[in-house]
Amino acid sequence: MTLLHPSLSEPFSPWMLGAPLYMPAHRRDLVAIANGEKLPFLRSMIFCTEDAVSDADIDNSLRHLAACLPDFDNHAGRFRFIRVRNPEVLARLLALPHIEKIDGFVLPKFTEEVFDAYFSQLQGTAFKVMPTLETREVFDGLAMLRLRERLVQADIFPRILMLRIGGNDLMNVLGLRRPRGLTIYDTPMGHVIAQLVILFKPYHFALSAPVFDYLNDTVTLHKEIVLDLAHGLTGKTAIHPDQIPAIEAAYAVDREDYEMALSLNDDDAPAVFRMHNSMCEVATHQQWGKAILHRQSCYGVKMPRTLDEYAGLAVS
Incomplete structure (x- = not known):
């Protein structure tokens, strides 16, 4: 809407x-x-x-x-x-x-x-x-x-x-x-x-x-x-x-999701394709892709974790 x-x-x-x-x-x-x-x-x-x-x-x-x-x-x-x-x-x-x-x-x-x-x-x-x-x-x-x-x-x-x-x-x-x-x-x-x-x-x-x-x-x-x-x-x-x-x-989108969403909403996208080891099917995933693009336009793409952040996760 x-x-x-x-x-x-x-x-x-x-x-x-x-x-x-x-x-x-x-x-x-x-x-x-x-x-x-x-x-x-x-x-x-x-x-x-x-x-x-x-x-x-x-x-x-x-x-x-x-x-x-x-x-x-x-x-x-x-x-x-x-x-x-x-x-x-x-x-x-x-x-x-x-x-x-x-x-x-x-x-x-x-x-x-x-x-x-x-x-x-x-x-x-x-x-x-x-x-x-x-x-x-x-x-x-x-x-x-x-x-x-x-x-x-x-x-x-x-x-x-x-x-x-x-x-x-x-x-x-x-x-x-x-x-x-x-x-x-x-x-x-x-x-x-x-x-x-x-x-x-x-x-x-x-x-x-x-x-x-x-x-x-x-x-x-x-x-x-x-x-x-x-x-x-x-x-x-x-x-x-x-x-x-x-x-x-937390509303920032994962980079892989963002890239898949862009591809799903590309007019030249094939009906089904593989991306980031996921099946992407335009007919069934395009609405999800639009939602991801709306989120990204408001909150951006998540930054990769630093080595220090990964170390903190391991300790916790």
């Missing part, structure tokens, strides 16, 4: 969002972050009016957003979204002056029940949305099929930037929390993520990867990102700025 960002002259893929950073909408430094004066490495950010904000702070958060919007720089080259609390809060946000400086909205706890309440308000606007799948309906395959049928409608689908998988909320529905040292795929969520990929990816929806809770376990974070990529997930939301370099470094 290729979309056009309002501040760019060229189409972009969801890979360009990188590792979006969630932050409460009442942060005092919101303008500095939005404009790149603070955390300049951020590709995208999500100002939260939902789980990161208490009931008592919601009005203050909305007033703070209203005060900040006029100072957002339209040419900062960063993607800005607001996670709304519910359809009523979306209505209040849409009424704010300068709300067009926001690229779109994250729609939490997204189900058929709130579908019309959200999308009826967005008609006639240019905002992109990222519905979040994070309620018990996600465990009901028929409910997800019905939701997909509504999301693929011609007047809805172009608005969907990606579907977000709310891993922590879904674990909460099960009364669980991911243990330290285990990836999300080592829990019951591994099966759920696989099912969501099967249900939505063939219909050209991008899906994002759940957050990783622990800030001091980069080994498990890296293992999880490898599995995110193996499942075709696009982007992993960061819960702290320190996670972003690790996430985005």
Whole structure:
């Protein structure tokens, strides 16, 4: 799915969002972050009016957003979204002056029940949305099929930037929390993520990867990102700025994969060929190759490890 960002002259893929950073909408430094004066490495950010904000702070958060919007720089080259609390809060946000400086909205706890309440308000606007799948309906395959049928409608689908998988909320529905040292795929969520990929990816929806809770376990974070990529997930939301370099470094592509992707998308490529001791078949591998090229355009090609790095791996 290729979309056009309002501040760019060229189409972009969801890979360009990188590792979006969630932050409460009442942060005092919101303008500095939005404009790149603070955390300049951020590709995208999500100002939260939902789980990161208490009931008592919601009005203050909305007033703070209203005060900040006029100072957002339209040419900062960063993607800005607001996670709304519910359809009523979306209505209040849409009424704010300068709300067009926001690229779109994250729609939490997204189900058929709130579908019309959200999308009826967005008609006639240019905002992109990222519905979040994070309620018990996600465990009901028929409910997800019905939701997909509504999301693929011609007047809805172009608005969907990606579907977000709310891993922590879904674990909460099960009364669980991911243990330290285990990836999300080592829990019951591994099966759920696989099912969501099967249900939505063939219909050209991008899906994002759940957050990783622990800030001091980069080994498990890296293992999880490898599995995110193996499942075709696009982007992993960061819960702290320190996670972003690790996430985005892992999105750089292997040189061999990059070279195979280039060959698979070459108009003169034979139908089947051998490269890097792998079978490459244009008919079955070209879509994978396009995804690799999208990633490479955003994150580059991985640098070969140095001798010192290989020695460190041997010691560990």
